[in-house]
Amino acid sequence: MMVRTRFAPSPTGFLHVGGLRTALYAYLIAKQNGGKFLLRIEDTDRKRFVEGSIESMISSLKWAGIEIDEGVELDSEGKIIQVGDKGPYVQSERLDLYKKHADQLLAEGNAYQCFCTAERLEDLKNYQQANKLPTGYDKFCRDIDPSEAQKRVESGESHVLRLKMPKEGESTFTDLIRGDVTFKNELIDDQVMIKTDGFPTYHFAVVIDDHFMEITHVVRGDEWLSSTPKHLQLYKYFNWEAPQMAHLSLLLNADKSKLSKRQGDVAVKDYSDKGYLPQAIVNFVAFLGWNPGTEKEIFSLEELVKEFKIEKIIKSGAVFNLEKLDWYNQQYLKILKGQDLVKVCLPWLINAGLVTGKEDQDWLAAVIELEKERVKTLVELPEALKFLFVLPEYDAQILVWKKGSMDEVKKILPLLVEFLNTISAQDWNKEKLQSLVGEWIVKNEFSNGSVLWPLRVSLSGQQNSPGPFEIAEVLGKDKTLERLGEASKKI
């Protein structure tokens, strides 16, 4: 059987990191079985629709490397399109299908029209809460005679369609992650299936859609666990085979409350904007609630596809802890080299006005190489590299090595300038410079620090920076000597 999973967000904003994890797990389960991953849009709540959110969610998914096989997609111009033969994949375009099945449910006596007003429902809830009773609909309209109900409907009375849950017994299902979960039927609400406005609720649409889109594994957040019996009842009424259920624990704030915007950034876009690499986010998020059981922690998407196991998904909620994300980002930054490195970093440097992008690509790579292991994220990169492009300002005092003195600097710097002048442009690379200057230091019986510290500070203007020879190479001979000249003026 072909495995088919889906991610089905509501278009109410940006893709959330928790949503990314859900999508990723669903994607991995499909892909490792050679199956399909679909994207469906659940826009049955028209009030909460946010313009542009579908586009933004798809972009975030794409950024993370999650490819959509079927469903809603973006074309080359960024316009929303739908691919696949089981569409439409947007719920607001599937109203006829829901209507048809709602009618069937009603005709077969498995649902009923409810005419209760918002006020009555509100009073009922208040009463139940005040008396510490279980809350829920009291099935007031359940026993209205169907023909009587039909008359009221035809007379234009406002109504919803509610699902008839069994009044006795228990509902048990096996969740792929939690195992057997049991609910008492009497405590399960007669959930609204079709709202007054004719739109289905999530509970109804999700079942119809998952069935017709031939979803085999429903992977979703834990918040759906308690409504699953309602969904399963629907499958039973329609005599459809239910998919496998896998409910993921939620992502948490540092204080273990449900991950929220108040306590930090939760949109995937926030992290791409901050200069985290998609591989880092994906790896990080994958490990929040799953691990391979080995000590390997760096996983590409391809490796995840191969090694992900549903059985190893963790039941408890995981704190979304950015410290480890920083570490992942550094790991992925470190392995980026050459043109790949330039490709990823260049936009940030261009944006900061440091380079135009027309520069020599190898030189750009060397520039970025200077700081790539010293920054956590790409936003930090332009600031870290700025000293290469703008003559740095600094206090002459920092030219002095901790074990040296200003007098020493005054003595050595001119000699060093004189010596560097003798090095040809062909030899002006970090390896050659290192060996030549090294020999020179030995010959003159200086200590490394007394020469290299002021050299480095002259070039960087900073107490902490990359090594002097790497900077010198990137700067080139002229600029290196120019900066040494500046330093000489200061002392």
Place this chain on the structure above:
RNA sequence: GGCCUCAUCGUCUAAUGGUUAGGACAUUGCCCUUUCACGGCGAAAAUACGGGUUCGAUCCCCGUUGGGGCUACCA
């Protein structure tokens, strides 16, 4: 309140009816080194609590506590 669910270092987690309870991030010490970063080697740090079952429980059972979710004509 009711229902469901979860519980190992600060965080992400591994493991087993008998282990010095392992790893990673973060913290910290040392080494490398001109500085920072990287890297290397160490340190500190956990089985929520109470009962059982058992020769023996972190692991199995029950309870307590705590966290989370649901309790909408939102998803």
